[in-house]
Amino acid sequence: MRERRQNPMSTVRTQNLKNACRALERSTDRTSTWRPVFHLAPVTGWLNDPNGLCQIGETHHIFFQYSPFDVKPGLNYWGHYTTEDFIHYQYCEPALCSDEKFDCHGVYSGSALGQDGTMYLFYTGNVLRRDREDYDYTTAGREHNTIRAESEDGLHFTKKTVLLYNEDYPADLTCHVRDPKVWKDGDSFAMVLGARRKDDVGEVLVYRSDDLKVWTLANRITSQKPFGYMWECPDCFELQGTRFLSFSPQGVAAEDWKYQNIYQSGYCRLEGDLYGEYTLSAFEEYDHGFDFYAPQTYTDRQGRRILIGWLGMPDSDYGYPEREFGWANLLTIPRVLHEKNGRIQQKPLPELQQLRSAEQTVVVQQEFSCRTAAAYEAEIRLTAGKSLRVQFGTDGVLTWDGSFLTLEFGASGCNRPMRQVPLERLEQLRLFCDTSSVEIFANEGEAVFTSRFYADAEQSKLTVQAEQAEVHLWEMQPFCVENLFSGGKQA
Template identity: 45%
Template sequence: MLKGRDGWRQRFHLMPPEGWLNDPNGLCQFQGIYHVFFQYSPNEPGPDGRKARTWGHYAGEDLLHLKFCGVPFWPEDPVDRDGCYSGSALVQGEEVMLYYTGNVKQPGDHDYTYSGREANEILVKTDGKTFGFKQTVLVNSDYPKDCTCHVRDPKVWQEGNSLYMVLGARVAGPDRNAQTDYGEALFYRSEDGLHWTLMKTLTTPERFGYMWECPDYFEIDGHKVLGICPQGLEAEEFRYQNIYQAGYWLVDGELEGEQVLHDFTEWDYGFDFYAPQTFVDESGRRLLIGWVGMPDEPYKNPTASLAARSWENCLTVPRELTWENGRIYQNPVPEMKELRYDETHIFPDQEMILPDGAGDFEISFLEGDEEEKWEVVIGDGLTLTYDEGIFRMELTEAVGCGRTIRRLQVPDIQFMRILVDCSVAEIYLNDGELVLTTRFYPAYDKESHDLRVSFRCGNAAITGWKMSCMQTNKELI
């Protein structure tokens, strides 16, 4: 059995009280209360627990004081008996409308891609505390005939007097396999949130993966955006490195007319990031939360393998999105700075000890460093380097558990922020122009949980803070 506090449990990343966590769902702020739902399998720490996949629920008056509120509904009805899959929230007056995909696998000899699976879009209304009955609003026969059984993850929003829904889909190609199937987004319109009509489908002229998951549609600073998680992209040297990707298209054209997708950009270039979802809070901020994980990942995550830990995965910190220099920038919400304490100014070639494994670092690279080469080492095996325009995030086998290296072409890095949280690191380059997120597993001493961070950064100004525990996680540690 594990003695003392589990050194890998996060202090300020939202995580499950126990069991398996994945996609964030139903993100919203309603009557002053933030709600963060997520995919949840409470009975198992590993993928086998997904057979009981449902939703978990956190809520609170601010993003640092969220409380676990339990499971809002279970996959116990004919329309979702094999899982309450991902979805979204829409605030409407005095209630919140939660939409999700109910997964059903029919008995028999099926492959569950081209036959045997029901994808039912389901609505549950809530006041944030109690949850109403399930209403099925779309079934397989409501989707285009060329779609496979893989249609899911409704994102719903309002424009004018109409409601809109976008779904991710896998369309059957001529050979009905992953080499010819292609991803597509399905757009529906409704006047009451119950009765939906297919408005259009949207894809790319050139095939871009065989399946699109977790769609998100929104505008930021006048620019239309379609977020998507494409599966089946071929890896390249500096992008598309994960088994599945998460990114966004810029969209030209009007929602109810023809639209063109262009300039696909990955949200995050690290090992562990998937299924992000955005929402607008009551202050008007566009916020994003993603899953610090990856479906079908090849990594050996030790938290899931130790019964004494009985948990796996977490969510990113909430990120505020802004439009700058022709792209979306991401940065931790300013509230995260409230967790900082014990500010330390660090000279190059020095180090900082984090007694609880949690810290926040800001590094400004000053002019006059002719070599333009530097290195940051986190713990005993996570190394960040920059040399000749290439940024590298590299992990040893012991710490990475299968994660090796990620590379990015970055002509110039002027600023870097690093959030370190026990077994998660989020790296923000150039004020959030590029982001990399990864899990890592230091060999903590069971008593002190010390984490050493060292800097070989030449001509740089480095400030570090220790980070206190988010109120939510204090109850879980």
């Protein structure tokens, strides 16, 4: 390993990049169509993967991939939100910019770690060598450097160190090694990196370090049979004593109701030794909707494992009408993870209940229908019968027939037709509908659907059809975001 620290001249480049971003944000209409009420979104431009999720002191840090200059991936930054209660947020200046030779074409995804009063960010520095005759982006002509940045205040990151270069990775890998997730593991530190082998098989690299500087390859983890050509956004954690390996595989073929999106996100149980002999269970998808990708988790001070994902889907043919207004994509609501029977269940973060207002409670016999606000939460408990039909927005439909839970859209889905998951028992549903998104949790998060949809707010309503059910409906108030970088408050 060879260290290369930040060039002092990069301070000027950094400030110029931040000034350009600030000027663009100040000229942006932040009240444009499809803006969310209780989801985090970019001020302008493009948002994708959540990065660097952590809690240090009382403050939760939510970084994200941010390309402000277009509504597609481009010159990117690490955007940065903070919150202490998930109701009031501060929008901070970008934490990382593409301001060095070793990350000049992208400060790609990664993680955060607080240690001895310092916050460290670990990320992939993307460098494209288009001047090379053999450049093909996959096997040649691309640097994928693993980099560490440091901060004393959690806001300003002034030192960058390259930890791993291309030649430091195994020789049978392509130029796609990325997305470091780092955590304290006993007396040392662990890091997982997503990778693509030259034979188009995805895997996860496991590294160890005693000092966060020198990293040694400790293991390579993959499935017994090839499962996609690339595993990105890896994560590794325990829930109730069970260890899980989380990743987002690319190149997995659809099977019946499974793996219906172009890319997937999910997990396997990891049994055995992270640094030695291991076995992986079958892959389970986190979410069966249209728009969920690249999740990341962290543990808060209460000991909860919290997940946030990208509420979008890269390289898909879905429509995203907000791009006409100069911005794109959302982050999911935070979710608390639990283990049950070897699988992960996701529950909405309880703090979101503080946004509830104007509660309605209705006992449904056969049918109930009402107009809805632009943003609301609905809880539906099925108390009799073996079927349920819920219509929301203008043409969003969720049905359960005793065997499958199915989500369908008409025109409001913008080319999102149908998704489903087997479900033999349905007792409870929670729907979180925002201006252009829905997150659906069945049976306390046993099955989850996440999707964008674009309904006419003036025509939106909620209709519940069941033999008997109980419906609780709340209007969701906006959370408050104080913009410390480009000015103003937005709700």
